[in-house]
Structures are given as C-alpha cells and as structure tokens.
Amino acid sequence: MSEAYTGGCACGAIRYSISSEPMVQADCQCRDCQRKSGTGHGSYLTFADKRHVTLEGKAACWDIVADSGNVKTRAFCPTCGTPVYLTFSAMPDFFTVHAASLDDPGRYRPQLVTYTVRGHEWDRLDPALPKFDRMPTM
Ligand SMILES: [Zn+2]
Ligand SMILES: [Zn+2]
Numbered sequence: 507m508s509e510a511y512t513g514g515c516a517c518g519a520i521r522y523s524i525s526s527e528p529m530v531q532a533d534c535q536c537r538d539c540q541r542k543s544g545t546g547h548g549s550y551l552t553f554a555d556k557r558h559v560t561l562e563g564k565a566a567c568w569d570i571v572a573d574s575g576n577v578k579t580r581a582f583c584p585t586c587g588t589p590v591y592l593t594f595s596a597m598p599d600f601f602t603v604h605a606a607s608l609d610d611p612g613r614y615r616p617q618l619v620t621y622t623v624r625g626h627e628w629d630r631l632d633p634a635l636p637k638f639d640r641m642p643t644m
Contacts, residue, residue, distance in 0.1 A: 546629025
C-alpha cells in the first residue's frame with residue numbers, strides 16, 4: 507500500500523493513523539451529514555478493519571440512529587468540535603474518517619454519492635460519480 511492515512515482534529519488533541527487502503531470513499535447528502543458538515547454533504551473514507559487504525563486522544567461521542575435503523579457513533583473533538591471519525595454498531599470492524607480531517611485531504615477520491623434524495627440543488631457534485639437515492643447495499 508501507499509503511506510498511512512494520517513489526520514486528526516483542528517486542535518491536534520485527536521490523531522489517527524491508518525495503515526491500509528480505504529474500502530470505499532463516498533460523499534453523503536443525508537440530513538445528518540448536512541447538519542454535521544454545515545453544508546450540503548459529508549465526505550468520507552471508510553476502512554474495513556479497525557485493527558489497522560491507531561488512535562490518540564479522547565473523542566466525545568454521539569450516537570444517532572441512521573435511516574437504515576443501525577446506530578452510528580460520531581466521534582468529535584470535545585475541545586475544537588471537529589468531527590473526526592465514525593463507527594457503526596452493525597459493522598463493528600469498519601472505521602470511517604472525514605475527508606477534511608486527513609493531513610492531506612487531496613488524497614480523498616470520491617467514488618459515489620449516497621442519499622441524493624436529500625440533496626440540494628445548490629450542492630452540485632461531480633456529475634461523473636454514480637449516485638444513489640439512499641444507501642446502496644454493500
Ligand atoms: Zn481538537
Ligand atoms: Zn449521510
């Protein structure tokens with residue numbers, strides 16, 4: 507693989523390093539991602555195996571029931587408020603980070619868009635990306 511994916515929050519209290527390649531990289535236009543990002547969508551890299559993740563610092567966590575019915579846990583920095591990562595009760599091995607939390611956000615390569623049913627006309631994403639009304643089954 508290439509070099510580890512490293513990143514963290516704005517103030518530096520939370521840091522991560524992931525020594526594997528992402529399984530999927532996607533933009534999501536659901537309402538939850540809108541609220542958290544402060545704009546039309548969130549951008550995420552999801553890794554398949556938490557054992558490749560090294561975490562430093564203590565995140566504050568908030569659970570939300572997704573439209574799928576599964577609980578997702580949003581981890582953010584209690585000091586600077588940056589959303590950093592997500593975990594999922596139904597997929598405990600997965601580890602998802604926000605693209606903008608990467609030290610080099612330019613490494614983000616979106617492959618698809620989810621929840622376009624919630625998307626806004628002003629939030630235009632790459633027309634070449636495959637789009638899904640809701641969450642595609644993986
Ligand atoms: Zn912070
Ligand atoms: Zn979403």
